[in-house]
Ligand SMILES: [Fe+2]
């Protein structure tokens with residue numbers, strides 16, 4: 280049986296709570312206005328229900344979530360997201376990274392990281408930190424944090440030199456193990472994927488670090504549409520997969536979808552296959568697509 284990982288993103292879990300008087304003069308007011316004007320009709324609770332039914336049916340061994348659980352990182356949204364994460368399965372079966380909407384105002388990311396620590400704490404440490412390493416089912420999963428508080432309308436991200444240095448050290452420490460390696464990040468790191476104002480600022484530095492090591496797959500969100508790219512890597516190429524929002528009706532961007540990755544150990548190698556699981560409006564269900572070979576990872580000799 281292959282080891283399976285579902286990758287989903289940008290759920291922007293509805294509904295948004297009412298703002299408290301302390302928020303009236305913060306960026307959250309603009310976020311709430313934007314939510315009711317543009318996004319409330321897009322991110323629908325019944326699609327999250329359909330997502331849950333699909334995950335129950337396909338029963339992935341692990342779930343990777345690449346950020347934007349909230350819209351304004353309001354404490355009520357953070358608590359709601361925590362309950363949603365708990366409903367998905369055990370903490371060990373989920374790896375989470377935050378997005379720009381989870382760092383909406385100064386100080387919010389720290390509060391979200393504290394509330395969501397069970398899903399983004401390094402295996403070897405009780406302290407929440409980025410990058411973290413989760414070793415699950417023969418696969419190394421590395422989580423990065425790229426969300427930073429910003430003035431609207433910018434939604435850029437940044438890894439930062441401290442996290443890049445720690446990533447370098449982490450990848451070097453596991454380089455000899457040669458297991459399939461998946462990196463999670465909210466913002467896309469490939470050139471040209473995000474328009475100016477939405478991009479990862481230090482993407483070139485991140486690509487340079489990842490390219491030196493045996494990284495196989497980068498999973499990201501942020502764009503609310505499926506995108507695919509390859510980058511040069513130590514094993515030849517790194518597959519980059521961007522996913523739609525997992526709660527989107529599809530009127531503004533792409534309809535909801537998520538990735539299902541299948542890691543199958545064979546003689547001398549692990550094959551990694553990909554299936555797109557796409558939301559169908561007519562049936563209100565997620566429908567798995569055809570399985571395609573994504574890449575092969577040779578086992579160390
Ligand atoms: Fe998003």
Ligand SMILES: [Fe+2]
Nearest residue numbers: 347378379501
């Ligand atoms: Fe985002």
